[in-house]
Amino acid sequence: MQSLVLLIWLSVCAAQDARQRRIANALTLGAGALALVYLLSFGTTWMGAEAGQGGWACVVALAFTLPGYFMGRMGAGDVKLMTALGLATDGVSLLGIFIGAGAASLIWMLLAPRVWLHMSQGLRHRIRYMAPSVSKKLPFAPFVLIGFVLALPWIH
Numbered sequence: 001m002q003s004l005v006l007l008i009w010l011s012v013c014a015a016q017d018a019r020q021r022r023i024a025n026a027l028t029l030g031a032g033a034l035a036l037v038y039l040l041s042f043g044t045t046w047m048g049a050e051a052g053q054g055g056w057a058c059v060v061a062l063a064f065t066l067p068g069y070f071m072g073r074m075g076a077g078d079v080k081l082m083t084a085l086g087l088a089t090d091g092v093s094l095l096g097i098f099i100g101a102g103a104a105s106l107i108w109m110l111l112a113p114r115v116w117l118h119m120s121q122g123l124r125h126r127i128r129y130m131a132p133s134v135s136k137k138l139p140f141a142p143f144v145l146i147g148f149v150l151a152l153p154w155i156h
Helices: 004-019 025-042 052-071 076-088 091-118 121-128 143-156
Strands: none
Touching: 004 025, 004 143, 025 052, 025 076, 052 076, 052 091, 052 143, 076 091, 076 143, 091 143
């Protein structure tokens, strides 16, 4: 059940990021606040890991995303998304999600120039910020969603 809630949340974040190249603070900060309140209230993360694991996952998320943010490769929404995800899971799960997101991003960058031309005009318009020619700074949340789905069998 917890995985389903995270999957729905990440899907909404990914859709908004792909369409608008931003993620609303209500989604990222709201989820992060809820995850933190849950962590402090119950002594475990949303996914059931010990509170210390959630804290370390939050630190790891910041360590992975802040350099990208300062170099202009990631947006502030991506940092908040990964931090909230860290508070809700644990370090190993977050690492798996991050690796999956990186792999999905790399595959997209390699395949997008070929696939983009064969997509319908409506779909291309809806996810225009995912276009291979738009920018070097692609929306990251769609890849986080894919990383989450890929890591789901190992997330406890």
